[in-house]
Amino acid sequence: MSRETAPWGLLHASLWRHAEFRQGARDMGAVTPGVLAWGLVTGVAMVKAGLPLSIALLMSLSVFAASAQLAALPLMLAGAPLWVVWVTALCVNLRFVIFSAQMRVHMMSLPLRWRLVAGYLSADITYVMMMQRHGASPPASPDNPAPLAYFAGLFSVNWAAWNVASLVGVLFAGTIPTQWGLGFAGTLALVGLLVSLTNDRATAVTAGLAGTAAVAAFGLPFKLNMMVAVASAVACGLLLDQLTATHRKAAASDVSAGP
Numbered sequence: 641m642s643r644e645t646a647p648w649g650l651l652h653a654s655l656w657r658h659a660e661f662r663q664g665a666r667d668m669g670a671v672t673p674g675v676l677a678w679g680l681v682t683g684v685a686m687v688k689a690g691l692p693l694s695i696a697l698l699m700s701l702s703v704f705a706a707s708a709q710l711a712a713l714p715l716m717l718a719g720a721p722l723w724v725v726w727v728t729a730l731c732v733n734l735r736f737v738i739f740s741a742q743m744r745v746h747m748m749s750l751p752l753r754w755r756l757v758a759g760y761l762s763a764d765i766t767y768v769m770m771m772q773r774h775g776a777s778p779p780a781s782p783d784n785p786a787p788l789a790y791f792a793g794l795f796s797v798n799w800a801a802w803n804v805a806s807l808v809g810v811l812f813a814g815t816i817p818t819q820w821g822l823g824f825a826g827t828l829a830l831v832g833l834l835v836s837l838t839n840d841r842a843t844a845v846t847a848g849l850a851g852t853a854a855v856a857a858f859g860l861p862f863k864l865n866m867m868v869a870v871a872s873a874v875a876c877g878l879l880l881d882q883l884t885a886t887h888r889k890a891a892a893s894d895v896s897a898g899p
Contacts, residue, residue, distance in 0.1 A: 649754035650754050650758060652785075658789035660785075664789070665794075667769055667794065668765070675765070675802055675805070676801055676804075677805070679806040680805045681809065682706045682710060683808060685710060686709065686809075687810055687813035708728075735867060736767075738874055745779045746777075761795040770787070773790055846873050850873035850876075853873075854866060854868065
């Protein structure tokens with residue numbers, strides 16, 4: 641049976657029964673307060689920006705990309721050409737090209753239709769947690785479903801939490817005070833996640849460089865500072881990995897050479 645016709649995908653029963661699915665759900669549940677805050681902020685922002693309720697509900701359920709939604713909103717309301725809105729959303733989400741390239745080792749075991757679904761369900765937090773736990777794992781396959789089971793646990797909780805919060809924001813935008821500072825609360829929750837994942841010096845240096853690059857490039861159009869930050873972080877991470885590997889190889893050579 642070919643890979644395209646095999647009964648293997650993100651809804652395969654073995655993934656939902658796997659222990660890694662439950663672990664992924666628990667891990668994502670720990671940062672759900674931040675996801676809920678951002679979803680609520682985005683839902684409120686869409687309605688208070690002037691989008692009709694039906695369009696806000698449709699965008700909430702179909703787009704699943706807070707940064708792109710918030711970047712596109714003012715352009716849509718200002719009557720910008722459709723291509724400008726699309727280019728802006730594309731530039732904001734260019735970071736997912738890098739994310740998907742790193743997750744490719746596990747996703748390539750899926751048929752094309754499920755890889756497309758995985759692309760829609762991927763998010764910044766999903767990618768970070770996936771790489772943290774399974775970045776160095778053997779490629780996922782029907783015989784090794786653990787990475788995809790973990791991914792399924794992550795996106796299930798993340799997608800549900802985001803859409804519930806966003807829909808609440810859309811439906812009750814008129815009763816949710818903007819003074820609550822939900823955007824700031826969501827940012828703090830995401831910063832807390834970042835700090836918890838910074839478990840070595842190389843990661844800390846890479847994260848610091850990404851933040852610096854994002855601030856330095858803040859004036860770029862179409863939110864391109866986010867892409868600059870991601871590219872800087874990837875380049876720094878690859879350089880540090882190579883330097884570490886070279887240092888270890890040199891140290892091993894010195895040990896084998898003896899006194």
